[in-house]
Amino acid sequence: MSTKLSPIWDIIIIGGGAAGFFAAIRTAEENPTLRVLILEKASQTLGKVLVSGGGRCNVTHACFEPAKLITYYPRGGNELRGAFSRFQPKDTVEWFEERGVKLKVESDGRMFPVTDDSNTVANCLRDAAKQARVRVELGASVLGVEKTPQGGFRLEVQKEAQKVFIQTKKLMFATGGDRKSQNLIQSLGHNIAPQVPSLFTFNIKDKRIHDLAGVAVEDVTVKMDGLTARGPLLITHWGMSGPAVLRLSAWGARILFDKNFASLLTVNWLGDYKLDAALEVLQRNKDWHENARKKIAAHSAFSQIPIRLWKQLVYFIGDKNWADVSKAEIQKLAQELTAGEYKIQGKGQFKDEFVTCGGVSLKEVDFKTMQSRIVDGLYFGGEVLDIDGITGGFNFQAAWTTGWLAGSAMSG
Numbered sequence: 001m002s003t004k005l006s007p008i009w010d011i012i013i014i015g016g017g018a019a020g021f022f023a024a025i026r027t028a029e030e031n032p033t034l035r036v037l038i039l040e041k042a043s044q045t046l047g048k049v050l051v052s053g054g055g056r057c058n059v060t061h062a063c064f065e066p067a068k069l070i071t072y073y074p075r076g077g078n079e080l081r082g083a084f085s086r087f088q089p090k091d092t093v094e095w096f097e098e099r100g101v102k103l104k105v106e107s108d109g110r111m112f113p114v115t116d117d118s119n120t121v122a123n124c125l126r127d128a129a130k131q132a133r134v135r136v137e138l139g140a141s142v143l144g145v146e147k148t149p150q151g152g153f154r155l156e157v158q159k160e161a162q163k164v165f166i167q168t169k170k171l172m173f174a175t176g177g178d179r180k181s182q183n184l185i186q187s188l189g190h191n192i193a194p195q196v197p198s199l200f201t202f203n204i205k206d207k208r209i210h211d212l213a214g215v216a217v218e219d220v221t222v223k224m225d226g227l228t229a230r231g232p233l234l235i236t237h238w239g240m241s242g243p244a245v246l247r248l249s250a251w252g253a254r255i256l257f258d259k260n261f262a263s264l265l266t267v268n269w270l271g272d273y274k275l276d277a278a279l280e281v282l283q284r285n286k287d288w289h290e291n292a293r294k295k296i297a298a299h300s301a302f303s304q305i306p307i308r309l310w311k312q313l314v315y316f317i318g319d320k321n322w323a324d325v326s327k328a329e330i331q332k333l334a335q336e337l338t339a340g341e342y343k344i345q346g347k348g349q350f351k352d353e354f355v356t357c358g359g360v361s362l363k364e365v366d367f368k369t370m371q372s373r374i375v376d377g378l379y380f381g382g383e384v385l386d387i388d389g390i391t392g393g394f395n396f397q398a399a400w401t402t403g404w405l406a407g408s409a410m411s412g
C-alpha cells in the first residue's frame with residue numbers, strides 16, 4: 001500500500017467498475033469536502049467497460065420510459081422502477097455528453113460512443129474521477145470488513161505482499177459478480193441470492209439445424225417452460241443464439257440452471273404466425289397450379305425463412321412436388337414451422353455480454369438510496385445486486401443508475 005494512503009476515509013468504494021466509478025464521481029462532485037477512495041484489486045480499473053460490446057461498449061439502450069425499461073430486467077425490474085425515474089438512459093446520455101462523450105443509437109436501440117471505442121467511455125470516467133479528486137488505488141484487494149463501534153467500517157486490504165487496515169464512515173460494495181466479496185457482504189449480515197449464469201446460447205444437436213451455422217431468421221418466437229421471447233435467431237455450430245435465445249436464457253436462467261440446462265424449446269420460425277395461418281399459406285402453395293410440378297424444397301414458401309433452413313425443415317416430406325404432398329404432411333409442416341420442438345442439451349457462452357443473475361437480496365436494500373436496510377452506512381451498486389438485464393446495454397444502465405443513486409445518498 002502506498003505510504004501516502006491515509007488510514008481514514010469518508011467514503012470507500014470497493015470495486016473500480018462502472019457502478020463504483022459512477023458512485024465515486026457523483027458523491028465527490030456533490031460534496032467536494034469528502035475524502036473518497038476506490039479500491040480496485042485488478043491492475044487497471046474499468047476492465048469490463050473496456051471489453052464490453054466487443055470493444056465498443058454498449059453504454060445504454062434508447063428506451064426512455066421507465067415503465068418500459070424495467071421490462072428488460074428478468075430480475076430487479078420492480079425495484080428499478082423508482083430508481084429509473086431518478087436516473088435513466090436519458091440522464092446517462094446527458095451525463096456522458098456533458099463530459100464530451102457523444103452517444104449514438106443503432107437500429108436495435110443499443111447506444112454506443114460515436115467513436116465506437118470503449119476507451120472513450122473508460123477515459124471519460126477516469127478523467128471525471130480525477131477531476132473530482134477521487135483517489136483510486138489499484139491492485140488493492142479487500143479481504144475483510146467489519147463494523148466499528150463508532151458506526152463506520154474497518155477494512156483489511158491486501159496490496160502486493162502487504163496487508164493494511166483502513167477505516168471509513170460509509171462503505172459501498174460495487175464488486176460485480178466477485179464471489180469472495182459476496183462472502184464479505186454475507187459476513188455483514190446480508191443474504192445473497194445464489195449466482196447462476198444468465199445470457200447464454202443453447203446447445204442443440206438436431207438434424208434440422210445441422211450445418212446451418214450462420215443462418216439467421218429475423219423474427220422468431222421461442223418458448224420454454226412457460227416463458228416466451230421474440231426476436232432474431234441465429235443458428236450456430238453448437239445450436240441456437242441471437243437476441244430471441246439470449247432473452248429466453250435470461251428469463252429462464254434459474255429454471256435452466258435447476259434443470260442442468262436441459263429443456264424443451266419450441267420454435268415458431270414465423271414470428272407470430274398461428275398454425276392456421278401457416279396452413280393457409282402452405283395450402284395456397286399446393287393449390288397454385290404453377291407449383292404443381294415444382295419440388296417443395298426448391299423455394300421457401302415464406303420469404304422470412306432462408307432457403308437452406310427451409311430445405312432442412314421440409315426434409316421429412318422427401319423429394320416431392322407440391323402436387324404430391326399429402327394433407328397430413330402439410331399439417332405436419334405447418335406444425336414444424338410454427339411450433340418445432342428442439343431439445344436444449346446444454347449452454348454455450350455469449351461472449352459479448354456475459355452476466356450472472358444472483359447477488360445481494362433486493363429486499364434488503366433501499367432503492368431510493370441504495371443503502372442497506374440491515375447495516376447503516378453500507379451501500380450497494382451494479383452487478384453485485386440480484387439484478388440483471390437482457391442484452392442491449394441494460395446491464396450497464398443498471399450500474400449507472402444504482403451507482404448514481406448510491407453516490408447521491410453517500411454525499412449527504
Ligand SMILES: Cc1cc2nc3c(=O)[nH]c(=O)nc-3n(C[C@H](O)[C@H](O)[C@H](O)COP(=O)(O)OP(=O)(O)OC[C@H]3O[C@@H](n4cnc5c(N)ncnc54)[C@H](O)[C@@H]3O)c2cc1C
Nearest residue numbers: 015017018019041052053058142176352382383393395396
Ligand atoms: C465480455 C463482457 C461484455 C459486456 N458487454 C456489455 C455491454 O456491452 N453492455 C452492457 O450493458 N453490459 C455488458 N456487460 C455486462 C457489464 O459489463 C456488467 O453488467 C457491468 O460491468 C457491471 O458493472 P459493476 O461495476 O457492477 O461490476 P464490474 O464491472 O464487474 O466491476 C467490479 C470491480 O470490482 C473489483 N472487485 C471485486 N471484488 C473486489 C475486492 N474484494 N477488492 C477490490 N476490488 C474488487 C473487480 O476487480 C472489478 O473491477 C458485459 C460483460 C462482459 C463480461
